Amino acid sequence: MEKIAPEGLESQTTDDNGMELRFVTIDSITIPKHHPRSDYGNLATLQGSIKKDGLQEPLLVYVIEAGKFGIIDGARRLKAVQEMGLKQVSCLINKGISEADAAHLSYVKNVERKNLSVIEIARHIKAMRDDFGYTLRELELKGYGSPATTSIKLKLLELPDKVQMQLQDGSLTTGHGDALSKIPTQGEQERMAKRIVDFNMSVKKADAEITNYLSKKRKETTSEKSEIVPSGDVPGVYFKDARDMSELVDDSVHMIVTSPPYFIGKEYEIGITFKEHLENMEAVIKECARVIVPGGIIALNVADIVGFKEATESNNTQIKLMGHFYQSCMKKHKIYLTDEIIWSKRIAWRKISKTGQYYTADTVHTSYPIFNNWEPIYIFRAKGERELPSEEIILKSKLTKAAWGSFSDGVWKIEAVGSSEEHPCMYPDELVNRLIRMFSYVGETVLDPFLGSGTTVKVAREIERVGIGYEKELMYKPVIMRKLGLNPDAAVAVATTMTAYAKETMPPEEKVVQKIEPKAEFFGRMTHSEETEDLDDESYKVFSEYEALAALETFG
Numbered sequence: 001m002e003k004i005a006p007e008g009l010e011s012q013t014t015d016d017n018g019m020e021l022r023f024v025t026i027d028s029i030t031i032p033k034h035h036p037r038s039d040y041g042n043l044a045t046l047q048g049s050i051k052k053d054g055l056q057e058p059l060l061v062y063v064i065e066a067g068k069f070g071i072i073d074g075a076r077r078l079k080a081v082q083e084m085g086l087k088q089v090s091c092l093i094n095k096g097i098s099e100a101d102a103a104h105l106s107y108v109k110n111v112e113r114k115n116l117s118v119i120e121i122a123r124h125i126k127a128m129r130d131d132f133g134y135t136l137r138e139l140e141l142k143g144y145g146s147p148a149t150t151s152i153k154l155k156l157l158e159l160p161d162k163v164q165m166q167l168q169d170g171s172l173t174t175g176h177g178d179a180l181s182k183i184p185t186q187g188e189q190e191r192m193a194k195r196i197v198d199f200n201m202s203v204k205k206a207d208a209e210i211t212n213y214l215s216k217k218r219k220e221t222t223s224e225k226s227e228i229v230p231s232g233d234v235p236g237v238y239f240k241d242a243r244d245m246s247e248l249v250d251d252s253v254h255m256i257v258t259s260p261p262y263f264i265g266k267e268y269e270i271g272i273t274f275k276e277h278l279e280n281m282e283a284v285i286k287e288c289a290r291v292i293v294p295g296g297i298i299a300l301n302v303a304d305i306v307g308f309k310e311a312t313e314s315n316n317t318q319i320k321l322m323g324h325f326y327q328s329c330m331k332k333h334k335i336y337l338t339d340e341i342i343w344s345k346r347i348a349w350r351k352i353s354k355t356g357q358y359y360t361a362d363t364v365h366t367s368y369p370i371f372n373n374w375e376p377i378y379i380f381r382a383k384g385e386r387e388l389p390s391e392e393i394i395l396k397s398k399l400t401k402a403a404w405g406s407f408s409d410g411v412w413k414i415e416a417v418g419s420s421e422e423h424p425c426m427y428p429d430e431l432v433n434r435l436i437r438m439f440s441y442v443g444e445t446v447l448d449p450f451l452g453s454g455t456t457v458k459v460a461r462e463i464e465r466v467g468i469g470y471e472k473e474l475m476y477k478p479v480i481m482r483k484l485g486l487n488p489d490a491a492v493a494v495a496t497t498m499t500a501y502a503k504e505t506m507p508p509e510e511k512v513v514q515k516i517e518p519k520a521e522f523f524g525r526m527t528h529s530e531e532t533e534d535l536d537d538e539s540y541k542v543f544s545e546y547e548a549l550a551a552l553e554t555f556g
């Protein structure tokens with residue numbers, strides 16, 4: 001096959017507008033650097049059609065210099081015929097058009113066909129501005145859109161290459177790119193872009209997340225500047241990754257109550273792959289196993305992942321069961337699953353059934369939505385015998401019959417806490433209160449390696465346990481301080497008292513954390529007034545004495 005012409009093209013013709021139609025050798029045609037198209041996609045289908053039916057219309061070219069032509073419209077077809085090894089192709093030659101006008105015309109032709117990616121458009125606008133000297137206002141008159149929209153497109157070119165490729169291949173839209181432009185560093189932009197794609201976020205959702213993320217970062221920086229208390233000085237709370245809890249000595253924690261990240265795209269999971277997530281969880285569990293006492297208890301609140309996408313089956317979402325993963329990690333350290341509780345979060349179901357929005361005339365039988373309104377709590381026990389405290393402490397710690405009666409039911413109906421500005425997923429105090437009261441003794445140490453907003457430490461201290469927590473994100477420091485009733489001045493005072501107390505009472509080689517007595521960590525007391533309602537006489541007496549003791553401790 002030597003040459004291909006649109007049907008009916010016999011010989012060269014020239015019209016009054018300086019347009020000439022004739023065969024041109026393919027070697028003499030180039031795609032000029034200002035041509036907007038850079039992604040030609042798969043050419044096989046186009047080549048098949050050219051073979052079968054020939055070119056449906058000539059290529060539109062302009063004269064670069066004598067005997068050399070630049071493509072205005074038909075870059076993809078040119079690539080196709082070049083690969084097919086043709087010698088000549090029919091061209092409509094636009095004589096006397098300037099390079100800038102040719103570049104503009106290429107854009108117009110391609111945009112009409114809607115086959116330019118936003119990055120190709122942005123590069124073209126940049127070339128028109130930088131190489132041909134057009135202002136954004138002039139480009140507006142030529143049909144490139146308002147200066148506001150062209151500026152947004154130009155900003156996309158400042159995003160990292162990886163993100164530009166996602167815009168180019170359509171996994172991200174201009175709206176996403178615009179939202180990402182607000183993020184200051186390229187690393188954060190890449191991580192957020194990955195998250196948008198992984199979780200299939202709409203522009204609105206991505207924009208809201210980015211705004212929230214930036215506002216937290218801003219608060220973090222401002223509070224860092226004006227903070228009197230350095231990050232290490234919220235007593236018992238370490239702002240660091242719990243994969244290293246070297247502040248805690250071996251066998252020093254009696255109970256762990258925690259809710260790890262679920263891998264459901266929360267703000268603190270940005271940029272983490274599923275594999276990394278599992279590795280992180282394994283590493284933290286290893287540290288938990290090191291610090292937990294023999295016979296100690298780990299209460300783990302972690303849900304299965306709804307809408308999980310397997311990398312290999314990207315179009316199929318499913319539920320990823322997670323219980324086995326945690327069970328097998330724990331088992332490696334001789335920590336065994338012994339009980340399960342279902343936390344029924346109620347609120348979701350109530351809200352949904354009230355609005356009725358999910359049952360409509362279009363609701364399909366056999367496809368009724370099931371709402372994700374419960375989560376498991378796994379109770380693990382470490383191998384070994386637990387050391388018992390004094391008789392008095394055992395008595396103080398024991399649940400009343402009434403409390404046991406309600407806790408022993410395996411389904412706990414406890415209202416969920418809504419996502420808030422302060423932290424996106426907090427568990428309710430009541431859940432933690434029940435777990436700690438059921439599975440630890442007064443005065444024991446309770447750890448949360450994924451502290452979040454501080455719920456576990458808050459509740460542990462309210463019910464006279466020593467609360468310790470790790471949180472890797474400093475941005476949650478304000479909410480933790482609020483929950484623990486600490487303002488910076490108070491935190492300094494408490495830290496000083498605790499240090500003095502520790503120095504006074506403990507030889508340095510002792511296991512410091514294990515030995516701190518409850519009074520050193522006592523910042524509050526039972527706030528659940530309903531707790532007293534079901535108490536029998538004897539327990540009420542113990543409870544009242546306890547309250548009196550607590551008041552004495554608090555007010556001197």
Ligand SMILES: C[S@@+](CC[C@H](N)C(=O)[O-])C[C@H]1O[C@@H](n2cnc3c(N)ncnc32)[C@H](O)[C@@H]1O
Nearest residue numbers: 241242259261268426427450452453455471472
């Ligand atoms: C599900 S949230 C816990 C919420 C908490 N139960 C509450 O009521 O506020 C998990 C928390 O673990 C933190 N986190 C994730 N990985 C961590 C790690 N390796 N070390 C310490 N904290 C981590 C996250 O930043 C997040 O705040």
